[in-house]
Each structure stands twice: as structure tokens, then as C-alpha cells.
Amino acid sequence: MLKGALIGCGFFARNQMHGWAGIDGVRITALCDRDEARRAETAARFGVRRHYADAAEMLAAEDLDFVDIATTVAAHRPLVEMAAAAGLHAICQKPFAETMTDARAMVAAFDRTGKVLMVHENFRWQSPVRAAIEEVRAGAVGRPFFGRVSFRSGYDVFSGQPYLATDPRFIIQDLGIHILDIARALFGDVANLSATTRRINPRIRGEDVATILLEHAGGATSVVDCSYATRRQPETFPQTLLEIDGDAGTLRLEAGYRLVIQKNGTEETRDVSPPLLSWAERPWHNIQESVQTIQQHFVDCLRDGVQPETSGHDNLKTLELVEAAYRSAAEGARIDLRAG
Ligand code: NAD
Ligand code: 89Y
CATH class of the missing domain: 3.30.360.10 (Dihydrodipicolinate Reductase; domain 2)
Structure with a gap:
């Protein structure tokens, strides 16, 4: 069973949570949003017991295989780099980054880990x-x-x-x-x-x-x-x-x-x-x-x-x-x- 965590519980994330629920062999075991109401609503709707306001805290506490990053673009680089540092696979929503410099740094961070980085370009x-x-x-x-x-x-x-x-x-x-x-x-x-x-x-x-x-x-x-x-x-x-x-x-x-x-x-x-x-x-x-x-x-x-x-x-x-x-x-x- 692959264990994943969702980061960002906004407008589009609900689709991603439904998507995971329809795929065999995967479970979202934790989620994170800085906004308490959004995170609580998503956790309740999808029955996720562990949820966090801070992504770094979540990655330190949870035993995960991958993260699914569903925040808007400004947070993509720090979150992708955090996932790389934690040795996890990652999916990141589009637009992948605000600048080519950021995007290249994010890809390089994953090249160093050998883990999979996919952009949610659906x-x-x-x-x-x-x-x-x-x-x-x-x-x-x-x-x-x-x-x-x-x-x-x-x-x-x-x-x-x-x-x-x-x-x-x-x-x-x-x-x-x-x-x-x-x-x-x-x-x-x-x-x-x-x-x-x-x-x-x-x-x-x-x-x-x-x-x-x-x-x-x-x-x-x-x-x-x-x-x-x-x-x-x-x-x-x-x-x-x-x-x-x-x-x-x-x-x-x-x-x-x-x-x-x-x-x-x-x-x-x-x-x-x-x-x-x-x-x-x-x-x-x-x-x-x-x-x-x-x-x-x-x-x-x-x-x-x-x-x-x-x-x-x-x-x-x-x-x-x-x-x-x-x-x-x-x-x-x-x-x-x-x-x-
Ligand atoms: P949104 O603003 O509704 O939700 C983003 C959530 O992320 C918010 O709840 C915010 O509190 C949280 N967040 C931001 N930074 C955070 C951080 N560092 N740690 C924890 N939580 C954080 O945005 P949205 O409309 O759901 O869009 C999210 C992404 O999805 C965007 O990049 C958008 O382009 C993309 N999107 C993709 C599709 C598609 O078809 N692929 C469709 C719509 C939106
Ligand atoms: O954010 C956009 C996307 O990725 O698909 C459609 C959308 O929701 C609005 O243009």
C-alpha cells in the first residue's frame, strides 16, 4: 500500500482526493493546509485522521511514500524541495513554478534523490x-x-x-x-x-x-x-x-x-x-x-x-x-x- 499526504486543501484538491479514493493500492494517510477550516473540512469529508497546519511538521511526523502538492504556485518550490529532502516521491500541480530558475532547481533537487517527480499536467x-x-x-x-x-x-x-x-x-x-x-x-x-x-x-x-x-x-x-x-x-x-x-x-x-x-x-x-x-x-x-x-x-x-x-x-x-x-x-x- 502506497501512503501519501495531500498538501493544500483548496478548490481543486477535492478532485485529487476523490481520484486517490478510486485507485487501488494507495491511501492518503495525512493532509496539510495552513487554513484550519479547509483542512478540517477535507479531513472529515475523506476520513483522514491526521492533519497538520505545517508541511515540515507533517513530513517529520508521518511515514509516507509520496506527497501530492495542491497549493497555488507560490508554495510549489519550497514544498517540492521539502519533499526531496524527505526522500519522498512527489506530484506537484501546474503551473509547476513561477520562474524557470525555480523549476530547474526543483527538478535538480529530485535528480539528486532518484525519486519520482511528476507535474499534475492532466x-x-x-x-x-x-x-x-x-x-x-x-x-x-x-x-x-x-x-x-x-x-x-x-x-x-x-x-x-x-x-x-x-x-x-x-x-x-x-x-x-x-x-x-x-x-x-x-x-x-x-x-x-x-x-x-x-x-x-x-x-x-x-x-x-x-x-x-x-x-x-x-x-x-x-x-x-x-x-x-x-x-x-x-x-x-x-x-x-x-x-x-x-x-x-x-x-x-x-x-x-x-x-x-x-x-x-x-x-x-x-x-x-x-x-x-x-x-x-x-x-x-x-x-x-x-x-x-x-x-x-x-x-x-x-x-x-x-x-x-x-x-x-x-x-x-x-x-x-x-x-x-x-x-x-x-x-x-x-x-x-x-x-x-
Ligand atoms: P486554492 O487557493 O483554492 O487552494 C490552495 C490551498 O493551499 C489553500 O487552502 C491554501 O491555504 C493552501 N496552502 C498554500 N500554501 C500552503 C503551504 N505552504 N502549506 C500548506 N497549505 C498551503 O487553490 P486551487 O484553486 O485549489 O489551486 C491549487 C492549484 O491547482 C493551482 O496551482 C492551480 O493552478 C491548480 N489547478 C489545477 C487544475 C487542473 O486541472 N490541473 C484545475 C484547477 C486548479
Ligand atoms: O486552473 C485551471 C485549470 O488548470 O483548468 C481549468 C482551470 O480550473 C481554470 O482555467
């Missing part, structure tokens, strides 16, 4: 997105030369996550990070990018629209477009829509979780809707299911002694795209990712 594990990734990797459309990875919504994310309205950075760091990661999963590493950003909603501090043009090292070009200022029906939150052209056919992941593949004059359409897990609620069920799937992937990797797909090392490349997109938008420049 969108590539959403079953509709996964179905598309597997088709592309299996050559369903031949060699992709163009992709559009699109997330456009007017859904109110600020009521559940108020910090999204007040942080200086919004959509690229919070949501675009997932969409950029999907582009990497589909088309590989990125050679260069250029980006524009806009703020449409005057009541928030950061950007709520971003359009990013990526040239992938393997030859494909993709457009990652994200918006939380798009008022349209049907509202597609939190669906990522895909358009992929390859030299042998096309793939579309359309609104309503319809996967359409055309090649050799034929068309195949599949309903790839995510299952509604017993604890999930629409429209979040797509994200909620991917939480359980990525956590299962973490457990499988620990058992098999292999690195997760979104390891700390892998996630440095996604985070570099986030940083490059902000720089490109600020400077009006194309950013070469191969320059280091």
Missing part, C-alpha cells in the same frame, strides 16, 4: 484528448503538418478560483499551459513561437486571450488559441478542440466530444465523451476524470520504476513555452526555443 490525460493523441501517434492521419489546439470559453472561472482575476498573469499561465502541453504531446518539441495577448474583461488583471503560433522541431506548425472572453453557444468549457491535418488525412475533435477522422475518402466519427465518475459533476467531469487517470499513471510509474509522461524534466519544456509566449507578446518578437 489535460493530455482527458480521455477525448487522449483518444486523439493515440490516433495521431498511431499514424491515423499520416505525418501531421498543421494543428489547431483551441480552448475558447466564457465560463466564470473566477468565482471558484479568485486568484485568477488578481494575478498579473492569467490565461497562458493558468490554462494555456495545458493547451501548449497538448500541442507538445501531439506534435513534439517546439523550435520557435510567437504570441499575442489581450485583456477583454476589464475586471481582471491579467490577459484573458492568447494566440500562439508554434513551429515544431519535427516540421508541423500549430496554433494554440485560448480565450476566457468568448461568449458563444454551446459553451464548451472545459473542452479542448482539435483540428489536425496530416499528409494522409485529417482529425477533428469537435465540440460535444466528437472525434472525426477522414482519410482515403472515408469518414469515421466516434463519440469520445469522458465518463461521468460517481463523484464528478458536469461540465467539470472531463477534467475530473483526467485527475484520476493521471494519478493512476503516477502509481503505475512508481510500480514499474519508470518516469511519468509529465515528469518534472518533461514539464520544463512546457513551462519554457509559457515563458516564451509571455516574452513574445511583450516584445513583439519570435522566440527561438533552441537557443537555450
